Amino acid sequence: MPLNNDERRLAALIATWRDRLVDDLRLFVGIPTGLDHRAGLDRMRSLLCQRLTRLGATVETIPAGSRPTWLHGSPVAGMGPPTAIARRWSPRPGATRILLSGHLDTVHDPDPDHPFRELVIAPDGRTATGPGCVDMKGGLVIACAALEALHECGMDACWSFILNSDEETGSYWSEGALRSAAREHQVGLVFEPALPDGSLVTRRPGSGQFMVEARGRSAHVGRDFASGVSAVNALAGAVLRLSEFVDLASGRIVNVGPVVGGHATNVVPDLARAWGNVRFPDAAAGEDLERMIRSVETPEISCPSIRIETSFNRPAKEATPAVMALAEAARSVAHDLGQSMTFGSTGGVCDGNILQAEGLPVIDTLGVRGGGLHTPQEWIDLSSLVDRCALTAILMARLWHSGI
Template sequence: MIDPQESTLLEVIEREPILDRTLAWAAINSGTANIAGLEAIADSLADAFAALPGEISLVDPAPVEKVGSDGKARQIEAGRHLVLRVRPNASRRVLLTGHMDTVYSADHPFQTCDWIDAETLHGPGTADMKGGLSLMLSGLQAYERSDPALGYDVMINSDEETGSLSSSALITQLAQHKIAAFTYEPALPSGNMARARPGSGNFAAVIRGRSAHAGRNPQEGRNAIVAAADLAQQLYAARRDGLSVNPARIEGGAANNTVPDLAILHFNMRPRTPEDLAAGQALIDSAVANVTSEHDVAIHLSGSFARPPKPIASATDRLFSLVSQAGADLGETIGWEDTGGVCDGNNIAAHGVPVIDTMGACGGAIHSPDEFMMASSLVGRARLTALVMHRLERHGAGL
């Protein structure tokens, strides 16, 4: 149950400041490619999180390349990532992460918030995850009232929605020597949290054949479109339980009277376990070798399994037990279920850190114009953060 010290800690958490920040941040378009919007939200986040002790920095993104429709890789621009370090010399430290970017571009029609009912806020990024960032801050502010000794880092990146490619090295760095981690992806409308997650890999296979006249000498050509279609078929045919394969798009081609010499196959794979990931990589290598030989083409593969699978270890079970007990003491029953999605929790777990990655607001229909957040969850989830941090400091030595 909640003891008197914990009650004093939690009573300062109020709905209005959390909701006001959520509305203000949701009003700033911060689609992953909207660099100006990302700078604006980063500045606002830095001002807000300055209420916590510690040092805030905005970290430049690592270089990232993307294959264009011409088959050439070009560097893409990314926003800066916010890092706050609190008590960096503490013997026991925690990592809390979130993302400032959304899936809604600067010209997307979904730009404003409105109320579906008194407790359901419809708006871009409200659940995923500006509400989560706001309640994280309120939870940490409350925790700081307890004369705390636990150290922590907060990392809010600008490119989670596109795979955290420019922030993965930063996540790796910050995950080192942490006893636990919390990521503020939205919980389900029921309040349930994500348990195990598969991994995810995004790839682009650039296929170069040989052009020729489609009527006069087609036999001298090497059709890149046909090779790309064969590669897609071979990959898709090898899908199985534990390894999904999604050929998503083929670019390239030429005029109808020309054998096309360029095609680009974009595909995604989702392995459930590390063993499935190894099998997926072997499948890619085999299919690329087969198509290269059978069609006499050259294939250059870009991409990787940037999100490793997130299985559940015993330390993660213990961390969830602490979180679920705290939730129960706050009057909330929290379930735990496997999910098909991926997030920065995958990357953190890959470094052996137990992580609960759906500590954010409850909501749904994310990544769509119907996205909503349940405002009624804001105070409860902020209190959960404060209580879990407090108990992790005092009772979490077994993690």
């Protein structure tokens, strides 16, 4: 359907904000928010919450939940970063409750002397590079601006915006907050970057983490080799068994790495560990795969012994009828704005997996267009700031008025 008068006002307003959106992106990218940079995460969270408060939202800060200690890279002490949720309920009875979701963290090195530290705009002004410019500082820019545009046009939709700081490492600290928020809402919008052609992702696999720990018996290699039992050899055997579970045709992936074992070349190693990641197409396949991985485990009293830990915390995100209805609503808005939009799938996972596991229909690639994610070549198509901001604002306006 064609844009109505309110929607044309929204689109026209956002079209004048191109420089403002680029300035926001420059500011956001310049704040280092690697997971270990707590000061940067705190500053970014505070900045966004202040802007959302000016729109009439109330902000709740939720302490970090628990994270399995066996996960690779888990901190030895201390709490994880908190999650913030800003809520602005509409006074209109029956208004669709919309949950926006974004993550503050990036994978990039927060070192102030690192050369990839700020937004650099190309000479032609069409693209820019910078840490997190696509994943997902650009998404945070357009989500916040869309809410501000709705407010400025007097269209106070019923929304909440949840901001976590550990998506890139599995969202363990924020999982409880995400699941709780999902249960409060009717529609979920996540601002992960779009596919390169602007497509929306409607289907994602599930993901899980695992650890394999092998224990053996140490011995001096020269004097008493025969009495030793190599944990590294036992781990190698376990890893080979895990590799047999891969079935690309059915979407079952098992990847192992990193691997550690032993401490000196002249000592038979008594301890070795490997960590890994899995992908699976649906809930049943995830349950089957977890059973397969656990079948590698041996009794604790054996020597060598194999112990397995698993955490499949991101269920598969399937293209349910409700998800497809939401995606079609987004495509209709795109069409009315003169934008093309198709649907696709990806092997990646995100917080949309967790939100949808609670029954919330979610589209999770409303963010900007670009590429080079997680690399020093990460880049953004700057025109997508206006395009996707207008798409988000008008989609929210339609959902507010009439639902999916």
